[in-house]
Amino acid sequence: MSDLPNGFHGRVTNLRIKDDTDDLTLIHSEQPCTVAAVFTQSRFCGPSVTLSRHHAADHSARAMVVLSKNANVANGPQGDADAHEVTALVAALLGCDASDVLIASTGVIGRPYPMDRIRQGLQSLNPYTPEADLIDLARGIMTTDTVPKVARASIGNTAASVMGIAKGVGMIEPDMATMIAVILTDAEVAADALDATFRRVVNRTFNCVSVDTDTSTSDTAVIFASGAKGPAPSDDFDAALLSVCTDLAKQIAADGEGAETLIEVVVDTARDDDQAHRVAKSIVNSPLVKTAVHGADPNWGRVAMAVGKTNEPDIDQDRVVIRFGDREVYPIRLDDAGLAQLSEYLRGDEVVIHVSLGIAQGHARVWGCDLTDGYVRINADYTT
Amino acid sequence: MSDLPNGFHGRVTNLRIKDDTDDLTLIHSEQPCTVAAVFTQSRFCGPSVTLSRHHAADHSARAMVVLSKNANVANGPQGDADAHEVTALVAALLGCDASDVLIASTGVIGRPYPMDRIRQGLQSLNPYTPEADLIDLARGIMTTDTVPKVARASIGNTAASVMGIAKGVGMIEPDMATMIAVILTDAEVAADALDATFRRVVNRTFNCVSVDTDTSTSDTAVIFASGAKGPAPSDDFDAALLSVCTDLAKQIAADGEGAETLIEVVVDTARDDDQAHRVAKSIVNSPLVKTAVHGADPNWGRVAMAVGKTNEPDIDQDRVVIRFGDREVYPIRLDDAGLAQLSEYLRGDEVVIHVSLGIAQGHARVWGCDLTDGYVRINADYTT
Secondary structure, three states, X not given: OOOOOOOEEEEEEOOOOOOOOOOEEEEEEEEEEEEEEEEOOOOOOOHXXXXXXXXXXXXXXXXXXXXXXXXXXXXXXXXXXXXXXXXXXXXXXXXXXXXXXXXXXXXEOOOOOOXXXXXXXXXXXXXXXXXXXXXXXXXXXXXXXXXXXXXEEEOOOOOOEEEEEEXXXXXXXXXXXXXXXXXXXXXXXXXXXXXXXXXXXXXXXXHHEOOOOOOOOOOEEEEEEOOOOOEOOHHHHHHHHHHHHHHHHHHHHHOOOOXXXXXXXXXXXXXXXXXXXXXXXXXXXXXXXHHHHHOOOOOOHHHHHXXXXXXXXXXXXXXXXXXXXXXXXXXXXXXXXXXXXXXXXXXXXXXXXXXXXXXXXXXXXXXXXXXXXXXXXXXXXXXX | OOOOOOOEEEEEEOOOOOOOOOOEEEEEEEEEEEEEEEEOOOOOOOHHHHHHHHHOOOOEEEEEEEEEEEOOOOOHHHHHHHHHHHHHHHHHHHOOOHHHEEEEEEEEOOOOOOHXXXXXXXXXXXXXXXXXXXXXHHHHOOOOOOOOEEEEEEOOXXXXXXXXXXXXXXXXXXXXXXXXXXXXXXXXXXXXXXXXXXXXXXXXXXXXXXXXXXXXXXXXXXXXXXXXXXXXXXXHHHHHHHHHHHHHHHHHHXXXXXXXXXXXXXXEEEXXXXXXXXXXXXXXXXXXXXXXXHOOXXXXXXXXXXXHOOOOOOOOOOOOEEEEOOEEEEOOOOOHHHHHHHHHHHOOOEEEEEEEOOOOOEEEEEEEEXXXXXXXXXXXXXXO
């Protein structure tokens, strides 16, 4: 018995795609599930994305297979054929239609799948393979992640729950969908409602994360609803889903490549939520803000710079208020003692930058991380 | 006698704003000059920008004063008053109107000018102070620049020339104007023509540089035309100006904070020049492309990622061609020997990434640099 929501099973194995950590993860449901899915908007998306987009179009699926350490992107017709074969092999294993199998991939771009090992590995998975717990599934989809990312929430007072796994530490600035996240629930949710709720929640969670402004070719977020525990009040379901996705989004930001500090940016009193989001992203993506946090350098002027560069005509520097945590740094002036305290605050594991624009009621919250020597080292030799 | 174009004089001095390198630079002309100027679009721009924008509005000026190591940004009414006083003091020194003096500032944000030292320093400058050469002026405006940046070109077969100085190594992604660049010419150019030509050239040069996506609060580019050598054929003048500004733009990119490699990105066969520019900027700003270049990692898939994330609907990955220098890497496949040669190419001082989109005739060329541990170290403790 695994610890997944009712009706779901998971298995992981190692195909030696890159090393000896698990790299094939299979999640399947006893019954057809209602599904909703969002994918990268990249023009260089891979066949895993195009095929899964196609297979999820009817809002029904049975299984998801994730291959990590190889993205199968920019591989031409061979890449398409390989992705089709993987979903067909999984379908044969489970006795379902290939169109009920979703696939996601993450890792290096431009290298073909090692198909011999994938075929062997899938043959080795069968009903007698030990079942995996949620944390094993989260570990199976990791690339340069340093920790597996799982989150759970029960749905109000019902017996049903929402659980999710996610990965993603670099090439992370989701545009519409994001990284790889798989959410499971045993609540019964209608396809339309599931799709609408999931898109709204993804926009407020995964789409609010940026590690490095680079949008992956392979971002995929999927929710499976097995219905095993029957319907749940929609408010309770929404709250549980938001809780799980927020939790995973913050875990992704905190585990950003080389990251030592989680940065949360809150922008309020903007013209509207979109403007707040643009300003918040400008701050959380600024290499100069990120390096200042890394160095615990109380150089708050870089936040002013990042607000200013959005070039939004209704932002007036005379109405802007900038805070770190609860501490105002602009327009009031910090003395040397105040700057020393700010530096101390920046040494914490989590830094909150709060900017009020003083225009109207728009609000946004986004997450990122500091920029460190570690990020440079990790990415200067990822394929080698 | 300095080596400036006819009719111009320059002087530099050290006010100890930060250290003992020159930090006050004064350039002045014997006669009123025709000027054109472009400035940062930042909503947090400083009084140096707002005042100079005002003083340059009549396309006439006599002098430019640059204070380095302190940006005088986000300093409220005191900052405004200080900027006014500096231009008034320079005007008194030169016997001209304060409205004929432009001012630029660069350095830390949110610290007031040390006005006592600035007043003393300006008093010490007088007609008997030794004149500075172009390279001294370039050195006087440096902050974290490691080398002074100068460029010269003669104008066709005329006796006139164009010379320029520039600074800027971090917080560099000019949006409209850029960093600090001062261009001098002794050709005679009408105000309208000077303004139009300068804006066009700035767009093709300084606005094509990005070190770190962060747009400064203080970016300023100005050209002074003294007219001392009379009119020049406009084609010759345009070519000389483009040559000087291109040279300075590449020097800025190559001296990016922590940079070890100049990256030039050329995008052609785009829908139009704007699309080409967006795609080129996406590549040159990608932290993953920048770190791959730094590590000489032949991970060309990151260029595909950066093209893809622009999410331009008419980009079709089946028509895209990616080259490093003259070497095609996509869609043809490099074997191991090819990847090793690509890695060797990436170890050079200058890397050219060439992307053809296969749509129409749009073209752009931009410059940036690799992302290194040095960038992180420089910016993790800039104010401390």
